[in-house]
Amino acid sequence: xxxxxxxxxxxxxxxxxxxxxxxxxxxxxxxxxxxxxxxxxxxxxxxxxxxxxxxxxxxxxxxxxxxxxxxxxxxxxxxxxxxxxxxxxxxxxxxxxxxxxxxxxxxxxxxxxxxxxxxxxxxxxxxxxxxxxxxxxxxxxxxxxxxxxxxxxxxxxxxxxxxxxxxxxxxxxxxxxxxxxxxxxxxxxxxxxxxxxxxxxxxxxxxxxxxxxxxxxxxxxxxxxxxxxxxxxxxxxxxxxxxxxxxxxxxxxxxxxxxxxxxxxxxxxxxxxxxxxxxxxxxxxxxxxxxxxxxxxxxxxxxxxxxxxxxxxxxxxxxxxxxxxxxxxxxxxxxxxxxxxxxxxxxxxxxxxxxxxxxxxxxxxxxxxxxxxxxxxxxxxxxxxxxxxxxxxxxxxxxxxxxxxxxxxxxxxxxxxxxxxxxxxxxxxxxxxxxxxxxxxxxxxxxxxxxxxxxxxxxxxxxxxxxxxxxxxxxxxxxx
Numbered sequence: 077x078x079x080x081x082x083x084x085x086x087x088x089x090x091x092x093x094x095x096x097x098x099x100x101x102x103x104x105x106x107x108x109x110x111x112x113x114x115x116x117x118x119x120x121x122x123x124x125x126x127x128x129x130x131x132x133x134x135x136x137x138x139x140x141x142x143x144x145x146x147x148x149x150x151x152x153x154x155x156x157x158x159x160x161x162x163x164x165x166x167x168x169x170x171x172x173x174x175x176x177x178x179x180x181x182x183x184x185x186x187x188x189x190x191x192x193x194x195x196x197x198x199x200x201x202x203x204x205x206x207x208x209x210x211x212x213x214x215x216x217x218x219x220x221x222x223x224x225x226x227x228x229x230x231x232x233x234x235x236x237x238x239x240x241x242x243x244x245x246x247x248x249x250x251x252x253x254x255x256x257x258x259x260x261x262x263x264x265x266x267x268x269x270x271x272x273x274x275x276x277x278x279x280x281x282x283x284x285x286x287x288x289x290x291x292x293x294x295x296x297x298x299x300x301x302x303x304x305x306x307x308x309x310x311x312x313x314x315x316x317x318x319x320x321x322x323x324x325x326x327x328x329x330x331x332x333x334x335x336x337x338x339x340x341x342x343x344x345x346x347x348x349x350x351x352x353x354x355x356x357x358x359x360x361x362x363x364x365x366x367x368x369x370x371x372x373x374x375x376x377x378x379x380x381x382x383x384x385x386x387x388x389x390x391x392x393x394x395x396x397x398x399x400x401x402x403x404x405x406x407x408x409x410x411x412x413x414x415x416x417x418x419x420x421x422x423x424x425x426x427x428x429x430x431x432x433x434x435x436x437x438x439x440x441x442x443x444x445x446x447x448x449x450x451x452x453x454x455x456x457x458x459x460x461x462x463x464x465x466x467x468x469x470x471x472x473x474x475x476x477x478x479x480x481x482x483x484x485x486x487x488x489x490x491x492x493x494x495x496x497x498x499x500x501x502x503x504x505x506x507x508x509x510x511x512x513x514x515x516x517x518x519x520x521x522x523x524x525x526x527x528x529x530x531x532x533x534x535x536x537x538x539x540x541x542x543x544x545x546x547x548x549x550x551x552x553x554x555x556x
Contacts (some may be wrong), residue, residue: 085169088145089124092171095137100177100210105464109170114163115156115219116422121164121258123150126172132252132260133293135173139289140258148546149173149256151285153195153227154220158432160485161515162227166550173289175226189297190249190266195226197313202295211297214241216334218415219494220421231513232282236334236414239467240370241298241399243511244281250294252357256287256542266294269548279537284513285548287541288538299372301333305382306368306407309389309398310361311337314441317365317466324385325395326371331378335467336366336414337440342463345420346413356399365395365416365466368407417463421474426484428458429493431473435506440466440516447500451475454496455489470510498525514552523554 093101102108103125113120113230124147127134142149148170152162164170178194181202185191186209193202199213199220206213217223217235229251234243241247250265263277276332280290311317317337324334333520340362346353368384389395401407421428435443444462452458457478462471475493477486498508508521522531529552538545538553 080169085147087123088141088147091141092125092127092138095131095134095141096127098135100127100128100130102273108172109505111152111155111174112163114159119160119163119165119491120499121150121170122167123164123170123172123503124265126162126174128174128177130177132178132254135178135289135291136254136258136260138171138173139254139256141266143257143544143546144542145169149285149289150336150548151175151226151230151289152200153224153230154219154222155229155516156223157225157231157233158430158515159231159509159515161231161513161551162546165398167514168549169454170549173521174330175224175289175291178226178291181205184209184378185266186297188266189295191484192250192264192266192292192294193225194292195224195229197225199225199228206297207300209212210300212300213295214247214298215244217420225293225295229281229290229293231511234274234465234468234470234511236336236465238465238470239335240333245278247295248281248293249296251280251290252278252292253288253290256544256547260290260291264292264294266555267473270297279541282456282513284515284552286538286552287547289547301370302372303372303376304333304368304370304407305378306366306401306410307382307386307398308356308410308413309365309367309386309395310357310359311363311365311395312361313363314444314466317363318438318441319392320365320367320385320389320394321466323388324367327385327388328378328381331369331371331372331376331381332367332467334366334368336464337466338366338414338417338463339461340364341459341461343413345424345461346416349423350412350416353409353416354436356410357397359397361396366410386427417461417472421461424476426479427477427483428471429490429497430476431497431501431508432470432510432512433473433497433500433501433506433508434468434470434510435504437469437503439506440469440471440549443500443504443506444471447473450496451493454492457481465510469506471473494521516550519551519554522552 173194178196182192459476461474
């Protein structure tokens, strides 16, 4: 960057404007604000402008110009991330490259159970396109109405159906990406078996745009579920929920699609802040499980299986009450309780410490008990909302500031709370980031808790592919 001058940067921006045209380039601060601020509204980064290419060729041309001028690039999808990974954070000349105009579904092959789509496609739209062809696009996130496949791939998000289908990584058959020098990696294959050397697509999954800009991906599809059964069950504690999960997987013939756990506080938050949600059960419980089963075969009697699971759980004291959805509308109402957690928490406004962690499925209950005890000992009087994907061990962790504590004291205590949460996570063989990525926010914790050998290998790969360090600087990979 030593040879950067204002003139070279201005010349580069002029060339980028020419490549993209007036609809593809934004530089007025009011127009670029939403690209410089993430979903939570803070922090706000600085950028010379926002590039919005409409093709892989335009994306590559922009990257070549930026690379030549040593202008940093922040790739961005739906900008729904929660780890400060998709906005500028470094004090250097930077542009955001948004994929929000790369929205084409390039191909759909129902018999091969595969689809190729561009990075800016919204997950909910992908689900609809696949369903029209009689297939299931397996990814399902609470933010699926705005999350794009490029950003989801770049953080390797999992979502609600991971217990059945796996994370985003398991859905990817091929990738197309623009590399930091502006060349294009063409790996858009739809094969299930291809043992011809390194599986290069894996480098871009979970890399959060630090190795290039994903412009398109090939996804596997699944048979479309024809029968679903959904229930909200009251459980005394996460320990009983854990027993229920193991039993339900066996009794259902492993047709469990989702298994979500949430405390009473989660239900109270959405009842307070989200319109149209009602308590589905007549009596209150400390904890709840949202269980969904699905099958593509209409011959499979899921209702009988669910009732058998319910009956056994009641006999053994794992479940104290419950309701089974009798219509698609009731099913959606039950899911809204889970899916509106993030929005309800944001509207609640009380300062909080958050985390996205995972532990082995068998240790979720122990983790919740252990971590809450340790954190409460450090800051007494906090309220906890630890909810999420118990079926795959991923808990979204929230500890709310005691009302008696000042904002100033809370800010002093917050780092210690995060460290104690991560200490509990790592002590049980867990991960400090389950599906939200590392971004800039968790980079110090990656340095503290991460494997030194893994970090060294990541740094070597980053240096080899992005020697100038222009791709999403300050994210995921610690500086050497």
